[in-house]
Amino acid sequence: MSTLRPGRRFRTALRLAGIAAAFAAPPLAAGAVHFSRIAPLTGYAPAPAFDAPDIDVPFDPGKRTAVVVMSNTGTELTDFLAPYEVLAATGAFNVLAVAPEARITPLGAGLDIVPHLSFAGYDARIGADPDVLVVPFINDWRGAANRPVVAWIKAHAGPGTTLLTICGGAVTLAETGLLDGRRATTYWDFFAWVPRAYPAVQWVQGQRFVDDGNIVSSAGIANGIPATLHVVEKILGKAVALETARKVGYAPVAQLADPRFTLGMSPLPAVLLANAFRFDKTEMGVVLHDGVGEIDLAAVLDTYPRSGTTLTRLVADTRRVVRSRHGLFLVPRWDFASAPRLDRVVVPGARGALDDAPLAAWARDRHGVGVTYLRGDLGAPLAADRFPFDLTLADLARGESAAVARWSARGLEYTPEDPAVLAGAGWPIGIVVWPMALGLLGVALGTLGVRAVRTRA
Known part of the structure; x- marks a missing residue:
């Protein structure tokens, strides 16, 4: 049985609540601010102005x-x-x-x-x-x-x-x-x-x-x-x-023949931490090229940003209309000369899909990185002919964490047949250390503030 008087118990509870609030407030505030800054970049930001030339659209009346x-x-x-x-x-x-x-x-x-x-x-x-x-x-x-x-x-x-x-x-x-x-x-x-x-x-x-x-x-x-x-x-x-x-x-x-399915458990804490406390988001340049596969492109652009760890920047040699494999008219937001600083350069295709040597030189000289190809590099050791979402999710699991990859897979409602696709690393230590450090800082500042008020009183 507690020997604390009701008034003292109330003050103790109030003090503990204050400590908890002081611990939670800084990481929650920092995370919310940071999340709000990146959310528009993964959505439908208006396209920069572009004067599209007149483009012929073939149409076969027999089809x-x-x-x-x-x-x-x-x-x-x-x-x-x-x-x-x-x-x-x-x-x-x-x-x-x-x-x-x-x-x-x-x-x-x-x-x-x-x-x-x-x-x-x-x-x-x-x-x-x-x-x-x-x-x-x-x-x-x-x-x-x-x-x-x-x-x-x-x-x-x-x-x-x-x-x-x-x-x-x-x-x-x-x-x-x-x-x-x-x-x-x-x-x-x-x-x-x-x-x-x-x-x-x-x-x-x-x-x-x-x-x-x-x-x-x-x-x-x-x-x-x-x-x-x-x-x-x-x-x-x-x-x-x-x-x-x-x-x-x-x-x-x-x-x-059998479209039934169930979604797995949601690894929500992983994506919240990845969004809020991974301050060094990966800037990924995605290279558009004539003949790019539509699903190849979707696998890169919907997997990585959905994880909250990566911002994608669509680039090409010049800002022009790029024709996809089946005739879509795509437009990059940057040319090679104006592209922002990039941490990765990814080609949604295989080697030989475009002129590889100038691209490699640009990535090396301007950004200090190599060129990664969807088919041949991402998801290795998975075979290059695997379904592209398998390759991007496997790369995400190994490069970020298995939990983050599972979150992207759930968001896509895609369940790989091979469980090895989503096998990967645990949580990066950084996304755990940041909120803990901010929380402890909040407690320390709160304690100093209380002592200062008592001293003045």
């Missing part, structure tokens, strides 16, 4: 048409790039990136794109409703700037159109009313609120994709790949879907 719709305010990049490559790899579609305006537009993580056509341009040139209409997650989907996106989707969802939503794209389709009374899924984090926001939709959890006739919806981000392959199978047949999976390097094709 089906697939439109991947996007917003000029920002579109989740893997949601956009992955289904685009899967559909293009079939060879059976004209695949078009269409937005309200055909101007330079952010995709996130510093990647900018010039859409193939504006909405008006599509209506003037193509006119017919697309055979496949892909709706990725759109930033600020309820904002005034994106009302034309919602209206255009609704107007072009014809009787012969297959609608495919990727990740949070389901909420944009829900805005049209076309999901009312239908089954759909979306990003795992959205299930906390979408049943209230869109109660007329039958929301389904625990599946990579949900097929409800002419509407197919995917769960988060990377699950858009099996969902798109499923659409390919519906339209072109199983053999074409499997061959397309082989072309893009996607091995777990059993998901097409």
Whole structure:
């Protein structure tokens, strides 16, 4: 039984609470300030001005048409790039990136794109409703700037159109009313609120994709790949879907027959510490080059920034339109001469994808680093032909920590078949030492402050 009087017990509790507050306040404040400074750099920062030249967009009237719709305010990049490559790899579609305006537009993580056509341009040139209409997650989907996106989707969802939503794209389709009374899924984090926001939709959890006739919806981000392959199978047949999976390097094709899945435990403390107390964020230069694979690019740009440890800077020899493997018009934010100081230089491809010698000289002489290639360097000793997200996650696990890599994988809703992909180091000691040091400093300063007040009294 305690011998302390009630008043003394209260003062002791108050003193302990003060010590706890003094310990917690400095790291929380420093972490919040630092997190707020880097968050905009991993999102949809407006694209720098760029006068895009007139670009010819080939169109074969003998093929089906697939439109991947996007917003000029920002579109989740893997949601956009992955289904685009899967559909293009079939060879059976004209695949078009269409937005309200055909101007330079952010995709996130510093990647900018010039859409193939504006909405008006599509209506003037193509006119017919697309055979496949892909709706990725759109930033600020309820904002005034994106009302034309919602209206255009609704107007072009014809009787012969297959609608495919990727990740949070389901909420944009829900805005049209076309999901009312239908089954759909979306990003795992959205299930906390979408049943209230869109109660007329039958929301389904625990599946990579949900097929409800002419509407197919995917769960988060990377699950858009099996969902798109499923659409390919519906339209072109199983053999074409499997061959397309082989072309893009996607091995777990059993998901097409059984889309059930579960997410692992969330290593949230790791990413909070990595975001808040890793003050030396890695500045990664990502080199755009003609012929870059869309999924290769997505794997680099969505894995590393999502971890909170890395800021990506899109660079090229000159600030020009770079054509991806299947004809997207990409624009770097920096040329080699104007690029900021970089800690890493990564090519989302293999050696020989561009002129390697000048690139190596620039990286060495200007930044003091070598050039790392996605296929051949990242994720080693994994084979270079592995699925690109395996390579980037393995590199993150070994270079940062296994917990940080698991956080990125969870955010991507991507589960590697090989557990070795996410095997890596423990937490870097620095991200633990910083908050401890700031907390102890807070206690010391608080103690000095109390003593100073008592001395004056």
